[in-house]
Amino acid sequence: MTPPAAWRTVPRARLSADAPEVAPRLLHTLLVTTGPTGEVVAGRIVEVEAYTADDPASHSFRGRTPRNAAMYERAGTLYVYFTYGMHHCANVVTGRVGDGQAVLLRALVPVTGIDAMRVRRRGRPDRALADGPGKICQALGLDRSHTGLDVCDPGSPVRLMTDGTPPPSDPVVGSRVGISAATDRPWRWRAPVR
DNA sequence: CATGCGATCCGCT
DNA sequence: GCGGATCGCATGC
Numbered sequence: 001m002t003p004p005a006a007w008r009t010v011p012r013a014r015l016s017a018d019a020p021e022v023a024p025r026l027l028h029t030l031l032v033t034t035g036p037t038g039e040v041v042a043g044r045i046v047e048v049e050a051y052t053a054d055d056p057a058s059h060s061f062r063g064r065t066p067r068n069a070a071m072y073e074r075a076g077t078l079y080v081y082f083t084y085g086m087h088h089c090a091n092v093v094t095g096r097v098g099d100g101q102a103v104l105l106r107a108l109v110p111v112t113g114i115d116a117m118r119v120r121r122r123g124r125p126d127r128a129l130a131d132g133p134g135k136i137c138q139a140l141g142l143d144r145s146h147t148g149l150d151v152c153d154p155g156s157p158v159r160l161m162t163d164g165t166p167p168p169s170d171p172v173v174g175s176r177v178g179i180s181a182a183t184d185r186p187w188r189w190r191a192p193v194r
Numbered sequence: 195c196a197t198g199c200g201a202t203c204c205g206c207t
Numbered sequence: 208g209c210g211g212a213t214c215g216c217a218t219g220c
Contacts, residue, residue: 085202104212106212197218200217206209
């Protein structure tokens with residue numbers, strides 16, 4: 001009904017640096033949702049990307065708009081956007097208020113609530129439950145209404161937590177995918193193995 | 195396994 | 208009006 005007692009909400013200070021610094025540190029942390037009935041669905045983050053305000057591929061590159069306003073809030077704010085007419089993608093804001101930086105969560109390994117993920121993902125094979133940014137949101141039931149939630153607040157229905165597993169010491173670094181600008185920035189990180 | 199394409203809406207130009 | 212921080216299925220090796 002609740003996450004294991006050993007899991008700790010990630011402190012906001014851990015998200016207060018620039019996105020390219022925070023992103024690899026989020027590998028191996030847990031994205032945890034708690035439903036109205038107390039049901040917990042969680043996955044371990046294994047792939048992330050960084051986006052900053054001076055980054056042509058970032059939603060914040062052309063300044064603040066109603067859509068991206070959450071990116072300018074404090075670190076730990078959740079920014080979920082809708083794209084391609086059918087997919088949602090979840091980001092965790094980093095840096096300082098007004099920066100317009102965030103880390104896109106690109107892949108999770110299911111940890112808890114796998115049955116709920118299977119239902120939301122309509123019986124897709126387990127390996128495909130949350131191995132993409134749109135799939136994460138579908139598996140965890142995230143949409144734009146969750147934008148603005150604080151993943152560092154122990155009372156939030158969407159949280160970033162750690163079970164003590166450290167980030168990988170040797171993350172695989174590469175260029176971001178699905179973008180057409182600034183493809184040269186090596187701002188994608190993956191945990192080894194899968 | 196790699197590549198290609200259609201689906202389907204919203205935000206910004 | 209255009210194109211997107213994607214996904215899933217079909218096709219062809």
